[in-house]
Amino acid sequence: QKEVEQNSGPLSVPEGAIASLNCTYSDRGSQSFFWYRQYSGKSPELIMFIYSNGDKEDGRFTAQLNKASQYVSLLIRDSQPSDSATYLCALDSGGGADGLTFGKGTHLIIQP
Amino acid sequence: DAGVTQSPTHLIKTRGQQVTLRCSPKSGHDTVSWYQQALGQGPQFIFQYYEEEERQRGNFPDRFSGHQFPNYSSELNVNALLLGDSALYLCASSWGLDRGTNEKLFFGSGTQLSVL
Numbered sequence: 001q002k003e004v005e006q007n008s009g010p011l012s013v014p015e016g017a018i019a020s021l022n023c024t025y026s027d028r029g030s031q032s033f034f035w036y037r038q039y040s041g042k043s044p045e046l047i048m049f050i051y052s053n054g055d056k057e058d059g060r061f062t063a064q065l066n067k068a069s070q071y072v073s074l075l076i077r078d079s080q081p082s083d084s085a086t087y088l089c090a091l092d093s094g095g096g097a098d099g100l101t102f103g104k105g106t107h108l109i110i111q112p
Numbered sequence: 113d114a115g116v117t118q119s120p121t122h123l124i125k126t127r128g129q130q131v132t133l134r135c136s137p138k139s140g141h142d143t144v145s146w147y148q149q150a151l152g153q154g155p156q157f158i159f160q161y162y163e164e165e166e167r168q169r170g171n172f173p174d175r176f177s178g179h180q181f182p183n184y185s186s187e188l189n190v191n192a193l194l195l196g197d198s199a200l201y202l203c204a205s206s207w208g209l210d211r212g213t214n215e216k217l218f219f220g221s222g223t224q225l226s227v228l
Binding site for chain 2: 004008031032034042043044045046049088090092094095097098099100101102103104105
C-alpha cells in the first residue's frame with residue numbers, strides 16, 4: 001500500500017525567508033510527484049509536478065526529488081503571507097488511470 | 113471558461129440514507145475522478161471515469177458507486193451512509209488517459225457532506 005508522509009506542522013516561517021516542505025513515500029514504483037496548495041475551505045490547486053531526480057524550478061517554487069531516498073521536497077523562496085496554506089504532497093504510479101495518493105499535508109504559516 | 117463545477121455545495125443526511133453528488137468537468141475535459149477528504153486529512157482517491165467506464169478504483173467499499181454520462185459529467189452515489197462518510201467530496205477533471213492525466217488535473221470546490 002502506498003504511503004505518503006508529511007509533517008503536519010504548523011511550520012512557521014518569517015516573511016521573506018525560505019520555506020522548506022518535506023515528504024517521504026513508501027512505494028518505489030511511484031513515478032510522478034505533485035505539490036498542491038490548499039487554502040482553508042478551498043479545493044487543492046496544483047503548484048508543480050516533478051518526475052525526474054533533481055530540481056525543478058517555477059518562479060519562487062522549487063521541487064526536489066530523490067528517488068533513491070524516496071524523498072520529495074518543495075522550497076518556497078521569498079515567502080509571502082499569501083503563501084500561508086496547507087501544502088499537500090501527492091504521487092502516482094505513472095499509469096493514466098492512476099488516482100493520486102496524497103499525504104495529510106503540512107500547514108504553513110508565514111509570519112509578517 | 114467555467115472550471116469544474118460541483119453540486120450541491122453542502123448537504124446534510126442521516127445515517128442509512130443515500131446521497132448523489134454531481135460534477136461537471138472543465139470544458140474540454142473528458143476524465144473525471146472523485147476524492148474524499150476528511151477533516152485534517154489529504155484527499156483519498158475513490159474512483160476515476162473515462163469514456164463512461166470506471167477505470168480505476170481506490171480502497172472504498174461498494175457502497176460508493178458512480179456514473180459518467182455522454183457529456184462527460186459524473187455522479188457519485190453513496191448508499192447506507194455512515195457517520196464516517198462525513199467529508200468534503202472533491203471532483204477533479206482532466207483529459208485523456210495517459211501518464212500526463214494527473215498533470216492536467218483540476219479540482220472543483222467540493223461538496224461538504226455531513227452525516228448525522
